[in-house]
Amino acid sequence: MTNQNEGLGVVIEKYLRRxxxxxxxxxxxxxxxxxxxxxxxxxxxxxxxxIAEGNRLKTAKILGLNRNTLLKKMRQFNLDDKLIxxxxxxxxxxxxxxxK
Numbered sequence: 401m402t403n404q405n406e407g408l409g410v411v412i413e414k415y416l417r418r419x420x421x422x423x424x425x426x427x428x429x430x431x432x433x434x435x436x437x438x439x440x441x442x443x444x445x446x447x448x449x450x451i452a453e454g455n456r457l458k459t460a461k462i463l464g465l466n467r468n469t470l471l472k473k474m475r476q477f478n479l480d481d482k483l484i485x486x487x488x489x490x491x492x493x494x495x496x497x498x499x500k
Contacts, residue, residue: 416436442479445459445477456470
């Protein structure tokens with residue numbers, strides 16, 4: 401587990417250093433930037449949706465995104481409930497909580 405005082409940047413830097421240390425040939429790695437950004441963005445949106453109890457408008461506000469941009473990204477990462485149901489994916493990355 402990471403130190404509570406470590407920021408996100410420090411955690412990512414440590415991960416990347418391990419990633420490159422384990423890579424046989426760094427030059428053979430393709431699209432590392434796109435892969436890392438996609439992974440971070442997907443998890444950021446997923447966790448924020450969970451915190452916002454599935455409320456897309458609230459999620460967009462928290463993330464500082466336009467609602468339509470959020471919806472586009474949700475579809476891109478298969479985080480859209482309607483798309484999930486259509487494709488019969490059983491469990492989304494975020495879990496919508498029941499409202500009281």
